[in-house]
Amino acid sequence: AQSVTQLDSHVSVSEGTPVLLRCNYSSSYSPSLFWYVQHPNKGLQLLLKYTSAATLVKGINGFEAEFKKSETSFHLTKPSAHMSDAAEYFCVVSGPGAAGNKLTFGGGTRVLVKP
Amino acid sequence: DGGITQSPKYLFRKEGQNVTLSCEQNLNHDAMYWYRQDPGQGLRLIYYSQIVNDFQKGDIAEGYSVSREKKESFPLTVTSAQKNPTAFYLCASSIGPAGETQYFGPGTRLLVL
Numbered sequence: 001a002q003s004v005t006q007l008d009s010h011v012s013v014s015e016g017t018p019v020l021l022r023c024n025y026s027s028s029y030s031p032s033l034f035w036y037v038q039h040p041n042k043g044l045q046l047l048l049k050y051t052s053a054a055t056l057v058k059g060i061n062g063f064e065a066e067f068k069k070s071e072t073s074f075h076l077t078k079p080s081a082h083m084s085d086a087a088e089y090f091c092v093v094s095g096p097g098a099a100g101n102k103l104t105f106g107g108g109t110r111v112l113v114k115p
Numbered sequence: 116d117g118g119i120t121q122s123p124k125y126l127f128r129k130e131g132q133n134v135t136l137s138c139e140q141n142l143n144h145d146a147m148y149w150y151r152q153d154p155g156q157g158l159r160l161i162y163y164s165q166i167v168n169d170f171q172k173g174d175i176a177e178g179y180s181v182s183r184e185k186k187e188s189f190p191l192t193v194t195s196a197q198k199n200p201t202a203f204y205l206c207a208s209s210i211g212p213a214g215e216t217q218y219f220g221p222g223t224r225l226l227v228l
Contacts, residue, residue: 043219105157
């Protein structure tokens with residue numbers, strides 16, 4: 001069984017300040033972990049993916065995430081928020097399912113960027 | 116330009132009516148998926164297909180049906196048995212089922228009249 005908990009449902013930051021989105025996961029296996037971003041009424045766009053090659057993963061648009069096995073965490077960060085970062089972010093864990101691979105989604109974190 | 120297309124962008128359903136959502140991909144991916152998204156929630160898996168002419172139920176398949184007659188197409192029918200169909204529906208695909216990244220379409224919003 002696997003699960004994902006996004007610790008904040010909403011995060012508000014000022015433009016130019018750092019962003020931190022927190023994610024904890026639970027998995028019986030060595031999981032693959034993803035962060036996706038969704039702008040209003042749009043599909044999900046992949047930000048980055050962890051697959052055990054390196055614990056610090058760099059993604060698109062200046063985002064990065066650090067995998068910490070001891071803390072079962074995969075937090076997403078960006079040093080300086082931009083207005084275009086206002087969106088909903090999903091942490092996702094991938095692991096074996098009944099047939100093939102199964103994605104389990106966190107509940108999402110909505111980011112508000114203030115000018 | 117490779118990608119996943121979904122149509123229509125908005126769809127209205129009358130009570131007792133079946134409606135079909137289209138999903139097409141030109142990425143040559145074997146696996147395709149349908150998810151439902153409700154406000155303030157993550158995505159929940161409705162159906163998935165790993166190969167043509169084969170598909171499996173996901174976590175919330177009741178009231179939905181699918182077909183996979185062609186590799187590039189995976190339509191979802193929302194039947195009259197689905198009592199609460201209002202949601203945002205997302206289609207995704209991946210190269211294969213094992214540990215692969217899923218790529219998402221733009222979504223279809225279904226509303227009930």
